[in-house]
Amino acid sequence: TITKHLQDCIWLASSSQAKPHTNPLRCSTGNTVIIKSVHHFRLHNERDILTRFQDRTAFPRPLLDEIIEPNDAPAIVLKYLQDHLLNGSSSRKLTKPEIKYVAKRVLQALDVLHRDGFVHTDIKPDNILVNYSSGGDETIRFTDIQLADCGNTVPATSGHAKDGDLIGAPIWRSPEAQLRISWGTPTDIWSFGAMLITLIYGEDFFIFKPDVPADHEEYEMKILARQCQFFGPFPVSYQEIAPVATLHVLMQVMRSLGGKQRPFARISEAEVSKEDKEFIIKIMKLDPRERPSAQELLDDEWFQST
Structure with a gap:
């Protein structure tokens, strides 16, 4: 009914x-x-x-x-699940155990997809569904964490991936996908990392959200600039994966910053803990070939501490 x-x-x-x-x-x-x-x-x-x-x-x-x-x-x-993580994290900031609980389950889902060469392409908080625990004294308020919206999941060998088809929402999208060059399973890892930053900060914080509306002609370029600002500069190795025209775009992006870098590595521990910062930096590599796999992240010591 x-x-x-x-x-x-x-x-x-x-x-x-x-x-x-x-x-x-x-x-x-x-x-x-x-x-x-x-x-x-x-x-x-x-x-x-x-x-x-x-x-x-x-x-x-x-x-x-x-x-x-x-x-x-x-x-x-x-x-049916009760809510999605964007709502859940906006209504109340997640605790450290909750963040790790969510992260582990998302990575476990990605690990299975990635082992078979499939890319989800749209990892973001509103595609992570949750059920809430009924009691009030649980350490973790979620009983279920599940990855949704697999309709755009494709093989990394597909024409969509090789041709660099545009995927996902811009503020969660990886640099290589933003630049329309070939992407694969590492694009999900970047999006996972961007989501993790939002969960750590809470309060509807989106690290790559630019200062212009989504319909602005420079919206995506400004996202690239923020990716470069926090996790750049773009490495010389991009010459191996990007065409000349794209490299010119990257040079333009880096020049637009005018030396105004805000390296994530220098964010104070009052803002982000040392262990969280180190984990994020491992993930957010601008060159997709340098990003760890979902399994490597699951094996990381970050999950061993509370």
């Missing part, structure tokens, strides 16, 4: 009675679920990605069922 239209092509529903196409073990009576329905390749792609990976890790939001009606758009039934 459809109970609410959430946004374009997405509905909240209750599986109040079994239908011939439902799996009663997965979609039990009274469960609240999400239904996505549209004639679009992204829906089929999300179904295929979840079918491939959800039995190998608990951290993508699972596919519960598929609805196929002759005269209607195809639909998939997904697990």
Whole structure:
């Protein structure tokens, strides 16, 4: 039963009675679920990605069922979670244990995708879904953390990746994707790092958000400038991965800073702890080839301390 239209092509529903196409073990009576329905390749792609990976890790939001009606758009039934992390972190800053709890589960989901050569392409807080614990005295207020919106997940060997197709939201997008050069699994690692910075700071802080509106002609260039300002300069090694025209753009970006660098490494420990800062710096490498893998980050000592 459809109970609410959430946004374009997405509905909240209750599986109040079994239908011939439902799996009663997965979609039990009274469960609240999400239904996505549209004639679009992204829906089929999300179904295929979840079918491939959800039995190998608990951290993508699972596919519960598929609805196929002759005269209607195809639909998939997904697990319902109460909120997303952008709301969760805006309403109350995450504690250090909560940040690590979230980070570990996102990396575990990415590790499974990346091992098979797939790129999520849209890692950001509003694509990390959460359920809240019911009690008030838990150290961590989340009971579930799951990665959503796998409709744009593609192989790193695909034409989309090799051609540098534009992906994700600009403030979370990696430098190589921003520059429209080839990207792969490291682009997810950059986006994860940008998200982690937001979680550490809280209060709707977005480190790469420029001082102009999103429709401004220099919006994306200013994001590149902020990436360079905090984690630059762009290394000489970019000559190996970027065409000459792109290198000219990078030179223009670096000149626009006029020496106004704000290295993340120099941020005070009153602002970001030493261990958090060291972990972030390992992740936020402008050259994608220098970024650690999801598994390497999971093995990092950052996860060993509380």
